[in-house]
Amino acid sequence: MNPTNSTNPINRSLWYVIHTKPGDENRVGTNLQNQEIEAFLPLLETYQYRNGRMIPKIKPLFPNYLFARLDLEHHYYKVKWTRGVNRILGSGNQPVPICAKVIQTIKERSEKDNVVKLEDELKDGDIVQVNSGPFKSLMGVFQKMMSSKGRVRILLSLIGVDVPVQISRWQIKKVA
Secondary structure, three states, X not given: OOOOOOXXXXXXXXXXXXXXXXXXXXXXXXXXXXXXXXXXXXXXXEEEEEOOEEEXXXXXXXXXXXEEEEOHHHHHHHHHOOOOEEEEOEEOOEEOOEOHHHHHHHHHOEOHHHEEOOOOOOOXXXXXXXXXXXXXXXXXXXXXXXXXXXXXXXXXXEOOEEEEEEEEHHHEEEOO
């Protein structure tokens, strides 16, 4: 048998987007891998302000979606009936593959455990808004990064005076 033969399922495997039930991305990924179907779930590290502390939290980059490499002829019904799967994205009832370059690009930006690093560059003078904590909803001006752990200094305008405040990078977002 010729390994480049089109009947070889590996050669016909393409990447598809799998729509999952809410919160079932990890379950679906595990179930697909148990069926020897390659699955890819890109993750994003975020932070949540709780009880006065910033707590790291890992979430899917695309909530309710993951990627799977499969040969539709051999794997369609396995995937369709996998617990936690809503459907394979496509046009009408026909699944549509996505370009392998998309997956490759996401994987290149991923670090360990498929965690993708998305950082918007903050420069001195950028207008930012505090999105959590005691200064929530206040506007300020970004001054500089204070540490590698994500502490930043911003100038908040309080009572007509610009006050330097050090907070977590994850408590602010760039506005302008």
